[in-house]
Amino acid sequence: MPDTALPPQIPTTPVTPALLEALRAIVGDKGLIQDEPGKQPFVTDWRGSLVGNAAVVVRPANVEEVSKVVKLCHDNGIAIVPQAGNTGLMGGATPYPSHTGIVLSVGRMNKVLNVDPVGYSMTVEAGCILQTLQETAAEHDRFLPLSLGAQGSCMIGGNLSTNAGGVQVLRYGNARNLVMGLEVVLPNGDIWNGLRALKKDNTGYDLKHLFMGAEGTLGIITKAVLKLWPAPKDVATAWLAIRDPQAAIEILSEAHAASEDNVGSCELMSRACTDMVLRHIPGTQDPLKADTPWFLLLEWSSSRPKADGAEGMSEKMEQFLADQMEAGRVLDAVIAQNEAQSRNMWVIRESVAPASRAEGPGLSYDISVSISKIPDFIEKGIKAAYDVLPSIRPYPLGHIGDGNLHFSFMGPVGMDRQTLHQYSPAITRGVNDLVRDMAGSISAEHGIGIEKIDELAHYRSKVELDTMRSLKRALDPKNIMNPGKILRL
Numbered sequence: 335m336p337d338t339a340l341p342p343q344i345p346t347t348p349v350t351p352a353l354l355e356a357l358r359a360i361v362g363d364k365g366l367i368q369d370e371p372g373k374q375p376f377v378t379d380w381r382g383s384l385v386g387n388a389a390v391v392v393r394p395a396n397v398e399e400v401s402k403v404v405k406l407c408h409d410n411g412i413a414i415v416p417q418a419g420n421t422g423l424m425g426g427a428t429p430y431p432s433h434t435g436i437v438l439s440v441g442r443m444n445k446v447l448n449v450d451p452v453g454y455s456m457t458v459e460a461g462c463i464l465q466t467l468q469e470t471a472a473e474h475d476r477f478l479p480l481s482l483g484a485q486g487s488c489m490i491g492g493n494l495s496t497n498a499g500g501v502q503v504l505r506y507g508n509a510r511n512l513v514m515g516l517e518v519v520l521p522n523g524d525i526w527n528g529l530r531a532l533k534k535d536n537t538g539y540d541l542k543h544l545f546m547g548a549e550g551t552l553g554i555i556t557k558a559v560l561k562l563w564p565a566p567k568d569v570a571t572a573w574l575a576i577r578d579p580q581a582a583i584e585i586l587s588e589a590h591a592a593s594e595d596n597v598g599s600c601e602l603m604s605r606a607c608t609d610m611v612l613r614h615i616p617g618t619q620d621p622l623k624a625d626t627p628w629f630l631l632l633e634w635s636s637s638r639p640k641a642d643g644a645e646g647m648s649e650k651m652e653q654f655l656a657d658q659m660e661a662g663r664v665l666d667a668v669i670a671q672n673e674a675q676s677r678n679m680w681v682i683r684e685s686v687a688p689a690s691r692a693e694g695p696g697l698s699y700d701i702s703v704s705i706s707k708i709p710d711f712i713e714k715g716i717k718a719a720y721d722v723l724p725s726i727r728p729y730p731l732g733h734i735g736d737g738n739l740h741f742s743f744m745g746p747v748g749m750d751r752q753t754l755h756q757y758s759p760a761i762t763r764g765v766n767d768l769v770r771d772m773a774g775s776i777s778a779e780h781g782i783g784i785e786k787i788d789e790l791a792h793y794r795s796k797v798e799l800d801t802m803r804s805l806k807r808a809l810d811p812k813n814i815m816n817p818g819k820i821l822r823l
């Protein structure tokens with residue numbers, strides 16, 4: 335944890351036995367976890383590198399219980415760490431070691447309340463697992479495009495609170511673009527019911543956007559109305575060996591028209607990342623034994639089923655890839671012939687995070703720049719890291735259609751975590767200065783949490799930080815809602 339010292343403004347009021355009984359009266363025995371082994375998964379982050387504390391984990395069953403718990407905490411100055419699936423990568427859902435308050439988990443609030451296939455919307459509770467929601471939409475012949483490697487365990491409340499990205503942003507936008515309405519419990523316990531299934535609603539400030547991406551610092555999202563799309567019926571997935579990252583962005587640029595606006599995903603993978611997944615994730619197979627440092631996972635999809643004898647996505651893609659080979663951008667390519675082959679390609683892409691956890695200590699930067707600057711960024715960013723530590727191993731990959739790179743490095747072979755982390759500040763400064771110089775973002779989709787709190791303060795203007803602080807103070811004057819995350823007050 336970068337700064338385990340409690341920032342002074344964080345409330346340290348303890349949960350007294352009387353308050354514990356008051357919490358029990360609200361949520362019942364089923365809604366409280368007090369024993370240390372039971373609390374462990376809630377106070378440890380996904381990577382296992384941050385471990386905090388909580389007096390108790392509170393698991394309300396509905397919005398009324400959330401409201402009463404928050405009001406009790408508000409009246410008594412108890413700090414709350416909201417949590418959903420606990421897959422966040424920036425420590426936002428992890429309490430500080432000296433946290434004396436509660437973790438509030440929304441995991442028991444996991445009902446799909448309504449699916450409206452005609453109106454293309456779905457109303458859900460915050461604790462629904464993302465994959466369950468994708469499957470529910472599919473059962474109604476609809477599509478929920480939010481899709482990411484952690485989808486089997488992350489929950490929609492966490493996805494919206496981090497404004498998650500994933501592999502379909504290119505076409506559908508990030509999490510905030512998929513939302514029509516929200517219900518939120520404010521830091522004083524009031525319930526804001528903004529569950530409106532409206533595409534158009536220009537009635538003053540659009541409050542829902544305040545809470546998405548706020549990482550639980552402004553309130554607790556309890557329900558959402560999500561947008562749905564027609565289910566894909568004709569999908570082509572391909573694994574491309576490509577010349578270099580410049581070829582990747584040119585391929586994407588031409589793919590829009592060639593696919594008739596049906597590009598769903600475009601993911602850049604380095605050979606190093608692919609090999610790391612093949613090493614650590616059982617059952618994965620190399621889709622293409624090509625001798626190149628760069629690959630592209632390209633998916634086109636249409637909601638129109640392929641008619642007999644007509645040209646579908648695969649045939650269009652085949653022609654496109656032939657043209658791209660001719661142009662020298664694609665060196666070799668394979669289009670998945672069945673669901674298993676396509677699944678294998680996606681498992682490779684989605685398993686980079688678990689594989690890197692198994693590989694050993696590393697550093698990772700979730701950055702974005704405008705798409706056309708990606709090749710330059712990769713070259714200069716790797717040089718910036720080599721300047722500090724020449725034996726560091728680059729493992730870049732990214733959602734390049736969004737200008738988003740997971741610009742990752744594994745430590746030199748044999749170097750332990752502690753030693754690697756001595757180099758981290760200098761490498762971080764080099765990489766993030768480059769991001770700034772290229773007018774990019776130091777956090778494209780993972781948020782700020784604890785991990786990037788000092789980097790945000792370093793790179794954002796006083797005006798921007800002061801405006802954020804004003805919002806925080808206006809909504810949460812007692813600073814009980816996920817204190818010490820995103821901003822130091």
Ligand SMILES: Cc1cc2nc3c(=O)[nH]c(=O)nc-3n(C[C@H](O)[C@H](O)[C@H](O)COP(=O)(O)OP(=O)(O)OC[C@H]3O[C@@H](n4cnc5c(N)ncnc54)[C@H](O)[C@@H]3O)c2cc1C
Nearest residue numbers: 418419420421422426483489491492493495499500550555
């Ligand atoms: C293998 C893997 C792959 C990933 N891939 C991607 C990816 O492609 N794109 C991407 O964007 N992210 C990715 N992530 C990061 C992570 O999955 C996302 O940030 C996800 O949206 C977090 O959801 P969660 O339910 O786990 O939230 P949590 O980790 O529980 O919480 C995240 C933040 O939201 C707050 N919060 C949680 N629930 C609520 C609520 N109901 N109300 C208010 N605040 C709340 C927490 O306090 C915390 O600050 C990945 C993570 C892993 C482990």
